[in-house]
Amino acid sequence: MAVHTSQSVAKAAGDDVARGRSRGTGNPPPPGKLRRALSTHWYAWTMVAPVVVVIGVIIGYPLVRGIFLSLTDANERNVARSIGVNHLPATYKFVGLDNYADALTGEQFLGTLGWTLVWTVSCVSITFVLGMALANILNRRIAGRSAYRMALILPWAVPGFVSVFAWRFLYNNDRGLLNKILSGAGFDGIDWLGDPTIAKVAVIVVNVWLGVPFIMVALLGGLQSIPGEHYEAAEMDGASAWQRFCHVTLPGLRPVSTTVILLSTIWTFNMFPVIFLLTRGGPGDATQILVTQAYKFSFEISPRDFAQSSTWGVLILVLLLIFATVYRRVLRTQGDDW
């Protein structure tokens, strides 16, 4: 709090002026106030200006266009485009909320949403439980701890798309190691990515494998910040190991775990590369999540359906915003200052 661009007068006024969007001058206060705000805050505003401009131009504008496209029937054939030297103007038209109505009443969106939720919940919960278990073990004094730690972090260190290809290699039907092992043990090979149900399990396994290191490391950091005295006190009171875990460790990890759960939920919900590179959403559309399906509309089918894709995109964003807001609110009612 030591350094302000402002004198203390404007500081107090600061928080209730323009707390909406990032534009510094949004919600314009009366001119006198504005001039005073400008003279006291221009330093801060200048320093944030590059980011505000960049976000406005390359995120804000496309976002607005995306929302607009979702209200039209735009596709590959009717958007403005150039063929050779001829420039064809756009001929798509405004259709209001039709796309949203179609998506929300049709089977495809709801079906994909259902699997996306299953995918997100199972990935996040399995990843969290495994990450928590490993973090707890690694937090003990144990021989070779840093070697284990390095090994366990490895999946996070390798670029995601490389790992996914490694798994595709393992899952491969006739050349993959998993089926080699099975046949070596006298079983039939499994069509890992070709059977709808098994493919679902297979993609979850890969995502869990990719996700455990981050959660483990984050929780390990959290564990190390819990004061040892708390455990000693609990031990004095005769708490068992399990009770110490429930009453000291879990509450102590709360700030970290709420954050990592939020982050990994959002990441998993949008986890494009795993699905796209492993199964392309197949077999059929069995493993298609919302993000990959939206991508498919605009880049894999013909004619490319930009309107539908944008609609799904906006719906995904709305779902995530609702989730994040509710999550925060629940935490706040439970007394977390988050």
Added chain:
Amino acid sequence: MTTATTPAARHSAPKVRKRGERSPLASTALHLTLIVASVIAVFPVLWVLLTSLKPAELASTTDFFKETTFENYTNLIKDTKFLTWFGNSLIVAGLTTLIGVIVSASTGYAVSRFRFPGKRGLMWTLLITQMFPVAVLIVPIYNIMAGMGLLNKPAGLVITYLTISVPFCAWMMKGFFDTIPREIDESGQVDGLTPFGTFWRLILPLAKPGLAVTAFYSFITAWGEVAYASAFMVGEDNLTLAGGLQLFVNQYGAQWGPMTAASVLIAIPAALVFLFAQKHLVTGMSAGAVKG
């Protein structure tokens, strides 16, 4: 002294262990769990490494060290566009990182130190843009890039990646600036430095490790990005690594030899740097995320 008392103590209370001590059984169980987990974590990567060293015709076999060869690597570099893709990725990820860090450094500082109208809104925007699914922006950006003739050009991809890297860098750097004591700013002010001067002369040099980690992480993110790269870049010469690797494993059959060799060349440098940087990485992330 201990040796004198030990026999008696052991006799009277054989089951009591000091805090932090474990029975051999528990120790074994812990080690076993860690070993199994480590094997699962390392194995897929190791398997790719081993396969890349086998002659192509043996790629699908499970026997190792029968014949070790670098032919997959030499073929990869001679017969494919791997080096081109590598260069494209390097240019795109490098520029994204450079621009991202430069643009967002002062914002991270301002958000960490000043209180000003619009700050809350800005923080929210930074947070929310990080949860933007690629699906919301990909179509409009694609159309805009097509209109500007930037599709299939590194510049187009760099601009696109800035949508990811700028909010992220600003957020993460705020976390790092928060860890630098405010007394330093005060001393700068006392010496007559402007707020920007304080930032530039005093804080930025101190924040160098944080900047490095932020830069590293945004580089890795751009390096591994798949969706935009697959949609925006077509034609063998323009692909980045994420796109190029897909060529080896398409529906017309898989060339596991070059694929595994390429994977190793992409993964090993990244992994080495990552393992060195990860400690700071996590500090920065949790500082940014947890303290909000």
